[in-house]
Amino acid sequence: MYLADYHIHTKYSFDGYEQIEDICNMAMKRGINEIALTDHMDIFSDKPYESILDCDSLYQDIERAKIEFDGKLIIRKGVELGQPQANPAESRKFMEKYSLDFIIGSIHNIKDDIDVYEYDFKQLDCNEVYREYLMCLSELTVNYNFDVLGHLTYPLRYIYQKEHKRVDLKLFEAQFRELFKKVIERGKGIEVNTSGLLQPMNEMMPPLSIIKLYKECGGEIITVGSDAHKIGQIGTTIKQGQELLKEAGFQYITIFENRKPSFKKI
Numbered sequence: 001m002y003l004a005d006y007h008i009h010t011k012y013s014f015d016g017y018e019q020i021e022d023i024c025n026m027a028m029k030r031g032i033n034e035i036a037l038t039d040h041m042d043i044f045s046d047k048p049y050e051s052i053l054d055c056d057s058l059y060q061d062i063e064r065a066k067i068e069f070d071g072k073l074i075i076r077k078g079v080e081l082g083q084p085q086a087n088p089a090e091s092r093k094f095m096e097k098y099s100l101d102f103i104i105g106s107i108h109n110i111k112d113d114i115d116v117y118e119y120d121f122k123q124l125d126c127n128e129v130y131r132e133y134l135m136c137l138s139e140l141t142v143n144y145n146f147d148v149l150g151h152l153t154y155p156l157r158y159i160y161q162k163e164h165k166r167v168d169l170k171l172f173e174a175q176f177r178e179l180f181k182k183v184i185e186r187g188k189g190i191e192v193n194t195s196g197l198l199q200p201m202n203e204m205m206p207p208l209s210i211i212k213l214y215k216e217c218g219g220e221i222i223t224v225g226s227d228a229h230k231i232g233q234i235g236t237t238i239k240q241g242q243e244l245l246k247e248a249g250f251q252y253i254t255i256f257e258n259r260k261p262s263f264k265k266i
């Protein structure tokens with residue numbers, strides 16, 4: 001099975017730790033054929049993008065790794081672009097300056113630059129938070145530049161972690177259908193983020209029911225990523241993620257070069 005881990009954070013992310021070389025060695029050790037390094041470029045309403053990520057050093061390091069691991073591991077230059085709508089001008093400046101292989105469009109902050117993981121869900125209507133989250137994903141999809149939408153059920157991870165509650169995704173089926181229609185119309189895709197498997201929620205983001213719905217809506221572009229922030233997480237759950245895609249009816253995973261998707265048989 002061709003294995004591609006398309007969501008990995010290096011030490012350049014504010015919450016990352018690992019050297020690129022160590023990540024590449026671990027990926028090879030785990031039998032991964034291809035990785036995309038996708039550090040956080042979170043967009044804030046009041047901060048220049050340069051203050052979030054040292055892009056010049058990061059992308060130079062990736063270029064060096066591409067040469068060092070040539071013929072052994074395919075390394076893609078990516079980013080996890082968080083809520084570009086928080087400051088469209090900053091997001092545009094970043095996008096114009098760097099040419100990348102792959103962009104995950106994510107939402108971490110629904111509003112006021114506050115990450116969902118900081119929410120006190122006891123004081124909130126969890127369904128309402130998730131409805132808003134999907135609306136932000138929809139706005140990102142229609143108006144911004146990316147390749148796949150990241151971790152579609154991100155708030156559910158924290159709702160479960162903090163309140164031991166599971167949101168009933170059936171309530172959101174119509175909203176998902178609408179979102180997927182827009183994603184597909186724009187020629188974009190979604191990711192299966194496997195990090196939830198190693199966390200209390202113990203499920204992929206999104207889970208099988210939503211991956212099946214995406215397929216039913218005509219979705220074809222889909223990547224699998226561990227969202228590893230530490231070396232031990234690299235590639236551990238990728239095979240499971242790809243197997244889940246198979247279960248949902250997909251025969252291919254998607255990989256990207258210079259923002260162009262191509263497909264590898266699962």
Ligand SMILES: [Zn+2]
Pocket residue numbers: 080106108150151
């Ligand atoms: Zn993320």
Ligand SMILES: [Zn+2]
Pocket residue numbers: 007009080227
């Ligand atoms: Zn991430």
